[in-house]
Amino acid sequence: MGISHHECLHQHTFELKPILEQLGLNGWVCQDNFLEEDVIDSLLSYLDILLSNELMQPAAIGHGQRLKLHKSIRLSHTCWIDDWSFSEGLVYTRLLLEKLQNSLNQYFFLSLKRFESQLASYPIGGYYKKHLDQIKGRGHRQVSLIIYLNDCDSGGELVLFDKDDKTKKVIEIKPKKGRCVIFFSSQVYHEVLPTHYSRFSFTTWFRDDLWEI
Ligand code: OGA
Numbered sequence: 203m204g205i206s207h208h209e210c211l212h213q214h215t216f217e218l219k220p221i222l223e224q225l226g227l228n229g230w231v232c233q234d235n236f237l238e239e240d241v242i243d244s245l246l247s248y249l250d251i252l253l254s255n256e257l258m259q260p261a262a263i264g265h266g267q268r269l270k271l272h273k274s275i276r277l278s279h280t281c282w283i284d285d286w287s288f289s290e291g292l293v294y295t296r297l298l299l300e301k302l303q304n305s306l307n308q309y310f311f312l313s314l315k316r317f318e319s320q321l322a323s324y325p326i327g328g329y330y331k332k333h334l335d336q337i338k339g340r341g342h343r344q345v346s347l348i349i350y351l352n353d354c355d356s357g358g359e360l361v362l363f364d365k366d367d368k369t370k371k372v373i374e375i376k377p378k379k380g381r382c383v384i385f386f387s388s389q390v391y392h393e394v395l396p397t398h399y400s401r402f403s404f405t406t407w408f409r410d411d412l413w414e415i
Pocket residue numbers: 322330335348360392393394403405
């Protein structure tokens with residue numbers, strides 16, 4: 203990345219407007235090349251450091267006292283991002299997510315105030331059964347965003363269900379380096395099919411609260 207992050211931000215190859223329009227129509231949208239190769243590689247090297255220092259934790263389901271490790275629902279490892287200044291890739295990604303948060307607020311009249319992000323690593327045979335990202339009665343996650351950091355030629359597809367009929371599959375999305383999927387956290391049920399390859403992703407939830415109670 204030779205130029206400054208702010209200059210970089212004006213250079214992405216996609217337009218935000220059509221993304222927001224699709225999201226409004228279907229409740230979800232898929233965009234390729236959301237992050238450029240060098241940014242992804244920077245995120246991957248951070249993930250590498252986390253993995254080799256055993257900082258990736260078995261993913262937990264739920265919240266607070268109900269937080270459980272639940273192998274029947276999910277098999278993957280995750281780590282929350284808390285030091286966004288750790289690498290150029292993280293700095294750039296945060297700027298892009300801030301810009302997207304502003305656009306989501308304007309376009310959908312939302313009041314998103316912050317986002318939380320994690321790196322996720324699914325081993326071969328990993329999965330995440332059908333679920334909703336917004337926990338009932340704790341409706342602060344409004345928009346979910348997943349960026350894929352590597353290709354999976356088979357397995358590990360993200361299945362999305364219709365926002366108006368949660369039994370109806372609408373699409374299976376293959377993880378592909380740089381691909382991004384965005385959906386409304388309270389509307390779109392989704393599932394990660396069993397993986398045949400290691401699967402690395404960067405997941406973000408845009409929230410409308412300032413802090414957890
Ligand atoms: C999640 C999730 C989907 C994916 O982390 O809640 O559904 O494709 N991830 O990684």
